Amino acid sequence: MISFKNVVKEYPNGFNALNGVTMAIPENEFVYLIGPSGAGKSTILRLIFMEEQVTSGEIIIDKYVLGHLNDAQVPFYRRNIGMIFQDYKLLPRRTVYENVAFALHVMHVPSKKIKQQVSYALDLVGLSGKSSHYPRELSGGEQQKICIARAIVNQPSILLCDEPTGNLDPETSWEIVHLLTKINAHNTTVIMATHDTEIVDGIPKRVIAVNKGKLARDQVLGTYIE
Amino acid sequence: MNLNAILFFIKETLIGLKRSSLMTIIAIATVSITLILLGLFMLISANLNKVTEDIASKLEIRLFLKPNLNIEDIQLFRRKLKAIDGIKDVEFINNTKAWKSFQSDYSHLNLKQYITDNPLPHSLNIKLEGAQDIKSIILYVKRFDTIIDDIVYGGELADRVEVFRRVMAIGGWSLIMLLILASLFIIVNTIRLTVIARNEEISIMQLVGATDRFIKGPFLIEGFIIGVLGASISVGLLYFIYSIAIHQLIEKMPFFPFITDDASLIYIYGFVLISGATIGMLGAYISVSRSLKMR
Numbered sequence: 170m171i172s173f174k175n176v177v178k179e180y181p182n183g184f185n186a187l188n189g190v191t192m193a194i195p196e197n198e199f200v201y202l203i204g205p206s207g208a209g210k211s212t213i214l215r216l217i218f219m220e221e222q223v224t225s226g227e228i229i230i231d232k233y234v235l236g237h238l239n240d241a242q243v244p245f246y247r248r249n250i251g252m253i254f255q256d257y258k259l260l261p262r263r264t265v266y267e268n269v270a271f272a273l274h275v276m277h278v279p280s281k282k283i284k285q286q287v288s289y290a291l292d293l294v295g296l297s298g299k300s301s302h303y304p305r306e307l308s309g310g311e312q313q314k315i316c317i318a319r320a321i322v323n324q325p326s327i328l329l330c331d332e333p334t335g336n337l338d339p340e341t342s343w344e345i346v347h348l349l350t351k352i353n354a355h356n357t358t359v360i361m362a363t364h365d366t367e368i369v370d371g372i373p374k375r376v377i378a379v380n381k382g383k384l385a386r387d388q389v390l391g392t393y394i395e
Numbered sequence: 396m397n398l399n400a401i402l403f404f405i406k407e408t409l410i411g412l413k414r415s416s417l418m419t420i421i422a423i424a425t426v427s428i429t430l431i432l433l434g435l436f437m438l439i440s441a442n443l444n445k446v447t448e449d450i451a452s453k454l455e456i457r458l459f460l461k462p463n464l465n466i467e468d469i470q471l472f473r474r475k476l477k478a479i480d481g482i483k484d485v486e487f488i489n490n491t492k493a494w495k496s497f498q499s500d501y502s503h504l505n506l507k508q509y510i511t512d513n514p515l516p517h518s519l520n521i522k523l524e525g526a527q528d529i530k531s532i533i534l535y536v537k538r539f540d541t542i543i544d545d546i547v548y549g550g551e552l553a554d555r556v557e558v559f560r561r562v563m564a565i566g567g568w569s570l571i572m573l574l575i576l577a578s579l580f581i582i583v584n585t586i587r588l589t590v591i592a593r594n595e596e597i598s599i600m601q602l603v604g605a606t607d608r609f610i611k612g613p614f615l616i617e618g619f620i621i622g623v624l625g626a627s628i629s630v631g632l633l634y635f636i637y638s639i640a641i642h643q644l645i646e647k648m649p650f651f652p653f654i655t656d657d658a659s660l661i662y663i664y665g666f667v668l669i670s671g672a673t674i675g676m677l678g679a680y681i682s683v684s685r686s687l688k689m690r
């Protein structure tokens with residue numbers, strides 16, 4: 170359960186990216202987060218991921234009231250949330266396998282279990298054949314899939330995706346979104362910020378539209394344009 | 396922490412050390428130089444300490460007498476001294492006997508070869524009841540300058556060695572503190588280079604839920620390795636320098652009780668090693684705490 174109550178986010182330079190957002194997203198939902206550039210989509214994801222703190226209002230994620238978490242608790246909170254990035258954020262000097270395993274090392278998972286979980290995640294994204302490759306040897310779509318594998322390798326309850334298809338051709342974009350719906354079907358809440366009209370209209374899901382830091386529309390099985 | 400995480404740390408650390416190898420070498424060298432000085436000061440201090448203690452523990456005043464005194468006069472003077480309060484006993488040391496015992500004490504010096512005539516005068520050895528009387532008794536016997544050629548007592552020498560030791564300790568420790576600060580500064584910056592080189596990795600680690608402790612671990616190990624490597628080099632050199640120096644000193648001044656026992660040396664070398672490890676880890680901790688806050 171994700172719940173925003175009157176969330177305001179003012180960046181240090183004084184810019185108000187969110188001006189009172191209230192919404193609730195139940196478990197296992199798939200949500201498209203849409204809106205024009207600068208609307209505040211990434212800001213919403215960054216707040217959920219605790220890369221940023223709210224200025225006022227309250228965010229509750231499952232059993233966590235985010236404002237009450239201290240610095241030492243943040244890493245543990247984050248382990249319940251997967252995040253995939255438009256620029257992938259893979260480690261260039263590490264292989265595909267190591268990039269995914271990295272997320273588990275960080276949590277002190279024992280070696281044997283790491284092997285199991287990494288091969289499961291790589292299988293899911295269809296890249297187990299490339300586990301010893303380096304990121305630069307992969308296409309953009311493949312790198313995005315590795316990023317997804319890393320985000321879900323420890324089976325988080327929420328997956329945040331910031332324009333996961335932003336840099337990809339239509340065919341690869343469809344692959345990625347199908348992958349995300351598959352992950353969603355395995356009991357993971359997925360929130361996907363996107364500008365991709367075709368996808369939003371092609372695989373109808375709940376649509377939350379933001380504009381100028383406010384909720385503009387919230388529609389079950391919505392479309393990109395109202 | 397499990398074995399897996401430790402292996403992961405060590406691998407990370409080696410990558411870090413390799414990436415900034417020149418700075419690492421400079422850091423190790425600085426630590427070595429600092430700790431060599433630390434070790435030398437500890438060794439010198441410990442030896443001076445022991446010498447002072449040794450001298451001071453002998454509650455004795457040695458009166459070297461003028462030549463050409465006859466034995467009867469000496470005995471008279473001896474009985475006069477013995478009557479004084481605070482003096483336990485006065486022993487007459489015949490110069491022939493003294494020379495023989497000196498030769499047998501230091502037989503390895505082959506004194507006979509170089510010195511044919513007995514160089515020692517007759518002397519009186521005053522044993523005191525306690526240290527507190529020593530000043531007044533010295534003042535008293537100084538009046539007999541027709542009989543006494545020279546007065547030697549441990550207290551005075553011990554005082555002088557002690558003053559020297561204190562001056563050296565103040566100067567030495569200030570210098571060492573400065574050098575430790577310099578080492579820390581260099582280690583902080585060496586590690587900072589690694590932190591910067593791994594900035595991207597660190598931020599990704601944070602994104603996938605790494606705790607600060609997990610992120611700091613490899614850097615602390617890096618600091619530890621720099622410190623211990625530097626300290627090992629200095630212990631090696633100290634061992635080498637001290638073995639040679641002490642050998643020479645024992646030959647030149649065989650009557651001083653220099654430190655040669657393993658226990659004292661292991662204590663000093665161990666202290667140097669632990670200091671190295673501590674300086675390294677402290678430097679790494681300062682560096683990584685500051686860099687991580689800046690992110």
Ligand SMILES: Nc1ncnc2c1ncn2[C@@H]1O[C@H](COP(=O)(O)OP(=O)(O)OP(=O)(O)O)[C@@H](O)[C@H]1O
Nearest residue numbers: 180181182184186205206207208209210211212213
């Ligand atoms: N760190 C920051 N400091 C100051 N202002 C920021 C910061 N990050 C974002 N903003 C501003 O906040 C507003 C919302 O940004 P956000 O990144 O959430 O938009 P978005 O909806 O994700 O846009 P896009 O579709 O282009 O990714 C923008 O006007 C942006 O300039």
Ligand SMILES: [Mg+2]
Nearest residue numbers: 210211212331
């Ligand atoms: Mg954005």
